[in-house]
Amino acid sequence: MSGRITTLPSLIKPNTIEYRKYQVSIAKHASQVNTLVVLPTGLGKSIIAALTIAYRLERFPESSVLFLAPTRPLALQHYSFLKKIMLLNDYTLQIWTGSIPPSKRVFKKKSIVVGTPQALLNDVIAQRIPLQEFSLLILDEVHRCVGNYPYTQLSSLYLQLSHYPLILGLTASIKPERERLERICELLKIRNIEYRDEESPDVSPYVHKVHFILKPIDLPYPLKECRRLLLSLMQEHLNKVYKLGVISSKPRTYRELEALINLLRKKVALNPSDRNLSDALKSLASIRRISIAIERLDFGGASLFLNFMQTLFVKSERPGTPKALKMLLRDQRMIDAIQLAKIIDSGGGGNPKLPVLLNILETELKKGSKGVIVFTSFRYTSAEILNYLQKNSEVIKPIRLIGQSKRQNDKGFSQKKQWEAVSSFKSGFRNVLIATQVGEEGLDITSTDAVVFFDNTSSAIRFIQRKGRTGRIKTGKVYILYYRNTRDESYLWAAMRKEKKLKKFLREISSAGGSSTYPSLLEFTSLHKKEFSSEVKIIIDYRELKSQVASELKKLGVALIPTNLSIGDYIISEKVCIERKTAGDFSKSIVDNRLFDQIRALKSAYESPILLIEGESLYLTGVDAKAVRGALITIAVDYGLPILWSRSAIETALLLKRMAIREQREKGVRVRIRAEKKPPTLYEQQLYLVSGLPGIERKLAERLLRKFSTPQKVFTASQQELVEVEGIG
Numbered sequence: 001m002s003g004r005i006t007t008l009p010s011l012i013k014p015n016t017i018e019y020r021k022y023q024v025s026i027a028k029h030a031s032q033v034n035t036l037v038v039l040p041t042g043l044g045k046s047i048i049a050a051l052t053i054a055y056r057l058e059r060f061p062e063s064s065v066l067f068l069a070p071t072r073p074l075a076l077q078h079y080s081f082l083k084k085i086m087l088l089n090d091y092t093l094q095i096w097t098g099s100i101p102p103s104k105r106v107f108k109k110k111s112i113v114v115g116t117p118q119a120l121l122n123d124v125i126a127q128r129i130p131l132q133e134f135s136l137l138i139l140d141e142v143h144r145c146v147g148n149y150p151y152t153q154l155s156s157l158y159l160q161l162s163h164y165p166l167i168l169g170l171t172a173s174i175k176p177e178r179e180r181l182e183r184i185c186e187l188l189k190i191r192n193i194e195y196r197d198e199e200s201p202d203v204s205p206y207v208h209k210v211h212f213i214l215k216p217i218d219l220p221y222p223l224k225e226c227r228r229l230l231l232s233l234m235q236e237h238l239n240k241v242y243k244l245g246v247i248s249s250k251p252r253t254y255r256e257l258e259a260l261i262n263l264l265r266k267k268v269a270l271n272p273s274d275r276n277l278s279d280a281l282k283s284l285a286s287i288r289r290i291s292i293a294i295e296r297l298d299f300g301g302a303s304l305f306l307n308f309m310q311t312l313f314v315k316s317e318r319p320g321t322p323k324a325l326k327m328l329l330r331d332q333r334m335i336d337a338i339q340l341a342k343i344i345d346s347g348g349g350g351n352p353k354l355p356v357l358l359n360i361l362e363t364e365l366k367k368g369s370k371g372v373i374v375f376t377s378f379r380y381t382s383a384e385i386l387n388y389l390q391k392n393s394e395v396i397k398p399i400r401l402i403g404q405s406k407r408q409n410d411k412g413f414s415q416k417k418q419w420e421a422v423s424s425f426k427s428g429f430r431n432v433l434i435a436t437q438v439g440e441e442g443l444d445i446t447s448t449d450a451v452v453f454f455d456n457t458s459s460a461i462r463f464i465q466r467k468g469r470t471g472r473i474k475t476g477k478v479y480i481l482y483y484r485n486t487r488d489e490s491y492l493w494a495a496m497r498k499e500k501k502l503k504k505f506l507r508e509i510s511s512a513g514g515s516s517t518y519p520s521l522l523e524f525t526s527l528h529k530k531e532f533s534s535e536v537k538i539i540i541d542y543r544e545l546k547s548q549v550a551s552e553l554k555k556l557g558v559a560l561i562p563t564n565l566s567i568g569d570y571i572i573s574e575k576v577c578i579e580r581k582t583a584g585d586f587s588k589s590i591v592d593n594r595l596f597d598q599i600r601a602l603k604s605a606y607e608s609p610i611l612l613i614e615g616e617s618l619y620l621t622g623v624d625a626k627a628v629r630g631a632l633i634t635i636a637v638d639y640g641l642p643i644l645w646s647r648s649a650i651e652t653a654l655l656l657k658r659m660a661i662r663e664q665r666e667k668g669v670r671v672r673i674r675a676e677k678k679p680p681t682l683y684e685q686q687l688y689l690v691s692g693l694p695g696i697e698r699k700l701a702e703r704l705l706r707k708f709s710t711p712q713k714v715f716t717a718s719q720q721e722l723v724e725v726e727g728i729g
Contacts (some may be wrong), residue, residue, distance in 0.1 A: 009058055010054070011057060011087050011678060017047055021202055023047050023051060026194045026196075027052045030052045030168045030192070031055035031056050031136075033192045034189050034191050035168050035193070035195045036192070036194070037168065038171055038173065038174055038194070038506055039194075040196075040197055041465055042472040043206075045170045045172070046078060048170070049067065049138050050085055050086060052136065052138070052168050053086070056135050056166065062110065063133060063135035064110060064113065064134045065113070065138070066115075066131075066134045066137045067140070067153070068120060068139050069115075070141050070153065071116065071415070072141070072415040072418075072423035073419050073422060077096055078114050079095045088110075088112075091112055092110065092112070092409070094114070095114050096123065097115055099415060102122070105119070106128075107128065109133065113129070117149070117151055117154055120150075121150045125545060125566075131158050132163050133155060135162070135163075135165075137162075139168070139170065139711070141171055142170055143173065145188065146656060150220070152548075153551065155187060156451065157545060157562070167278070169184070172468060173460060173465070174461070174500070175461070176460075186555070197503060198342040201646075207471075208471045208474045208475050208586060210475070210478055211478070213480070214480050215479060215480060215482070216484050218352075218484055218601060219301070219352070219483050220349060222340045222344050226302075227297055228295060229334075229340075230293055230333070230337055230339040234291065234294070237287045237290070239282075242288075242461065244276045246280040254288075261282060261288065263282050264280060265281065265619070269619050272290040283324075285324055286324055286325075289312065291326060292308060293305060293308055296485055297341070297489050298483060298487040299355075299378065301483075302350040302351065304380060306341050306350070309338055312328075316329055347729045351384065351526075354384070356477070357454060358388070360372075361374075361389070366395065370494075371431050371667075372433075372448065372449065372452060373432075373441065373448055373452070373469050375452065376434065377436065377437065378455070379468065380410075382400050382435070383400065385434050395431070398431075400413075400421065401421045401425075401436070401439045402418075402435075403438045403439060448469050450478070451470045451479070452478075452480075453466060453478070455482075456489075456495065457495060458495055458498070460495055463495035493563070520567055531688060533591065535557070536657065536660040536664050537559040537664070538561070538660055538671070539671060540560045540561065540565075540570055540571070542565075543569075544565065547562075547649065548650075549614075551579065552650050552652070553656060556654070568602060568606070572661075573663035573667075575607040576608045576610065576663055576669075577609050578611075578612050578659075579598055579611050580652065581613055583614065587618070587623035587628060593699065595635075596634070597659070599639050605624075610641070610642050611641055611644070612645075612652060612655070613646075709722075
């Protein structure tokens with residue numbers, strides 16, 4: 001070691017972390033300007049975060065810090081690390097995740113709050129946490145900061161509300177797409193990019209070599225024949241689609257196939273009598289199922305393929321199952337493919353990778369390896385590996401690490417169980433960790449001597465994250481298993497190509513020293529709050545802060561004023577209030593009877609209320625089209641409420657901004673919440689009073705008033721009289 005950090009910064013405990021010049025340099029830059037740090041796993045992003053916190057609190061000692069991670073185990077890991085290395089002194093270290101009740105998430109001044117983004121966003125919306133007091137926001141795995149992920153809403157609010165905003169984004173990798181990087185940098189107001197890899201001059205002295213060992217495996221002949229049958233069946237369906245004139249070229253990726261299916265669904269909804277469109281949609285749905293079946297075969301052999309086919313058979317027996325699925329399962333080629341897979345699987349050779357894996361693990365452990373991580377993309381495969389190793393080895397002590405969501409007969413792991421799995425592996429109680437994708441991000445396991453890719457991913461980010469689990473404290477090994485001439489192999493080469501492309505991309509946008517200011521990419525104004533007399537403002541309901549519309553409005557330079565609105569979602573002026581509904585929410589609000597209550601409330605409070613419907617799938621939500629049309633007609637004709645439509649969140653934001661300019665600049669109307677309401681009728685007052693009783697919804701209140709005429713008679717009615725009312729008796 002080249003030394004220990006003892007005095008700089010002062011909030012770091014002496015002799016707890018190794019001094020690395022590049023980490024200190026990055027942290028010093030990051031404590032001054034908004035910074036994006038891209039460092040491969042194992043190069044110390046957590047240490048850089050801790051150093052940045054320390055430098056920032058030295059500058060703003062009365063402030064607080066917010067440190068977000070995408071999952072609870074990762075948040076707990078950061079919390080434990082900060083607790084271990086930081087001299088907290090007058091500061092309080094708090095952990096805020098969804099598993100902690102809101103009543104116990106109480107903000108204390110001068111805090112370092114570590115948590116998950118959804119829990120913190122909920123707390124911001126509920127005004128339980130004052131963002132203005134935070135001088136630093138750290139976003140781990142910042143490549144997730146796109147779309148509607150909570151990072152986007154939280155960072156936008158933070159930049160608006162904080163008295164001294166500063167953002168540090170951390171990631172092991174990011175897609176080599178300039179447009180995507182620009183979006184992240186624009187959202188977070190990034191002014192400095194810090195990139196290093198194992199070859200960087202200031203990093204290489206601390207890096208240990210990682211050896212890659214490829215293990216190609218041939219599919220047994222019956223599985224090759226199974227694959228040929230599936231490809232033949234898929235090509236037949238593709239030819240049908242070609243002949244129908246719906247497409248001119250084969251979808252190159254699963255994403256393109258999904259996009260094509262969604263497009264055809266919309267066309268079929270608009271033209272239900274077009275037989276060609278319907279037939280093409282059925283064939284594309286079959287192509288999608290066959291494509292997934294081939295993928296399962298390519299990655300996990302007969303056993304994973306048969307597991308997927310079993311889910312299709314179960315689905316085919318449900319009422320309302322599409323005829324196309326039943327026909328697919330009755331096709332002789334599909335029947336033959338399944339029989340071939342069953343023959344192999346019954347003989348114990350359902351997944352030829354398993355004995356290869358067993359040999360690798362036993363060899364490594366007998367040589368003295370303390371622990372090995374096995375990565376697989378499929379939860380079913382992780383269970384298959386666990387069972388196989390438990391039955392065939394006394395040396396191997398395996399444990400699984402999987403996600404929380406329920407899959408088929410697998411309930412998933414709670415966050416507590418995930419943490420226990422990682423802890424048992426780190427302690428050495430278990431020497432093999434079998435992890436799905438949940439184990440690829442952020443695990444701090446220094447005892448991993450080797451990792452095994454049981455199957456492969458085409459993602460450069462996941463490839464980098466997987467291999468980064470070894471070689472942290474000494475030379476590491478990466479074993480890569482793949483089936484020859486399958487997607488398993490093509491994904492491997494694709495990931496390697498993307499990694500090279502990524503490194504080139506990041507080096508291009510960074511200077512030779514590894515850091516880069518970013519004015520050539522984006523020009524940013526001061527992050528501190530400024531008031532412009534010409535700036536338009538929109539009052540926004542806290543619940544809408546989660547939407548992409550809020551992010552788009554911020555990009556358009558609209559000042560958002562978050563508050564709790566009982567009526568509407570956006571207030572443009574004292575006259576104009578907008579109720580925004582996505583196409584799906586509009587249909588749901590018809591079903592649960594919310595819609596017309598909301599329309600009446602809008603009409604009663606504002607002179608010019610507007611209903612804005614967003615999305616192109618209004619008639620694809622499962623609600624009868626006649627009911628949707630009837631609701632639209634009732635709103636427009638009976639209530640006289642204007643209805644606007646937008647295709648996307650971006651278009652919604654543009655409409656809202658234009659309305660705000662019209663009302664505030666051109667007409668000079670103030671922006672405020674209407675305190676006064678139009679006087680309600682006597683019946684509305686009675687209805688309001690009765691529906692305020694515990695357990696009495698509006699519909700039930702209407703029935704009670706129909707029977708008893710007045711609230712007084714409702715309140716004095718006998719039990720026998722009350723049970724005669726539908727919904728009570």
